[in-house]
């Protein structure tokens with residue numbers, strides 16, 4: 176479970192996020208949407224513990240900057256950053272060791288096969304395409320078995336098969352009770368995934384609603400987005 180209370184973040188005079196609070200329950204997928212500059216990445220990076228901010232962020236009841244909190248958090252950034260001189264297999268091993276995950280080999284094989292990386296596991300980070308790097312970054316986050324998963328623009332750079340696999344993986348994690356936050360512009364790509372939609376504008380939430388709070392079940396995310404952001 177992820178709990179964010181009264182989160183604010185300024186960069187100099189720019190108030191990027193203004194006093195926002197939200198909760199993502201176990202097994203819930205929250206989609207964070209909003210125009211460029213709305214503050215989505217700032218929220219994701221704050222939750223990931225990469226920024227200084229005001230407010231409180233808890234991962235399953237633990238502060239997000241505590242060792243316990245960090246051990247339950249997975250983060251898939253928009254731009255993957257791999258070590259050029261480590262192989263795909265090395266990246267997975269490094270993550271598993273850093274998070275003290277034992278007996279990860281079977282899971283690693285399943286993930287790497289799912290994302291068509293198994294036969295490339297001895298390739299170096301420097302020799303991978305952007306899409307392959309993104310897939311390695313996904314596998315690295317998932318090998319740690321996070322309870323809360325942050326995904327910044329999950330589908331960008333992935334091929335259609337990887338997009339389908341990524342969606343299946345997220346639905347599987349949801350069944351296992353993982354809380355997921357997805358930040359995306361590609362609303363139709365997450366249409367079958369979302370349980371909560373949070374729409375931001377100028378650092379504030381203009382909408383935060385669970386799927387079952389909408390009267391018209393047929394309303395698409397894109398319809399909701401344009402209705403709210405163009406009001």
Ligand code: ADP
Pocket residue numbers: 186189190191209210211212213214215216217218
């Ligand atoms: P989004 O992810 O929704 O596009 P961001 O969180 O990246 O929005 O940005 C929110 C606001 O904060 C924007 O006005 C952006 O220009 C500003 N901002 C983001 N990162 C920085 C930074 N490192 N330094 C200064 N301003 C920033």
